[in-house]
Amino acid sequence: MDLKKVDDIVARADKPVTITIYQPNGEPYRAKDGTEATMDVVGSESKKYRTAEGVIADRMLSKRRAKFSKEDIERNAIFLAASAVVGWHGWEIDGKEAEPSPENVRFLLQYKHIRNQVDEAINGHADFFEGSLDNS
DSSP states (O other), rough: OOGHHHHHHHHHHGGGGGEEEEEETBBOOOOOTBBBBBEEOOOOHHHHHHHHHHHHHHHHHHOSSOOOOOOHHHHHHHHHHHEEEEEESSEEEETTEOOOOOHHHHHHSSHHHHHHHHHHHTTTTGSSTTTTTTOO
16 A cells, blocks of 8 residues: 555545434434435544544543543543534424534434444444555
8 A cells, every 4th residue: 555645545534424314223314304314424534533532632631530430431422423423414403403513413422323323434434435445
């Protein structure tokens, strides 16, 4: 693999992919118009995700504790996953289209089945790009 091409490959992580979000029963969540509810997600090598990792590291270092609570770990996991969600379709609040604000995204990501799907997309992001492991 040409080392100089790694930057090009990693840069693809900043390009979002759209994933359908499924309910625990395997059915997709649906927008009011009947289309599938989706999220646009960037990869773990993206600038947004790596910046969020830095925020979490700073947060942990500033606490200067040897142990972190389950709540700290959960809050950090939600924060990190939310940093990779850059858009969505089909999510509403009280019947009105919801903006993909950090607060709204974190609200949805508190549900483990949704966060698992987003985490999978974040960490498997390279799988969405054909030829990402091309050795030429």
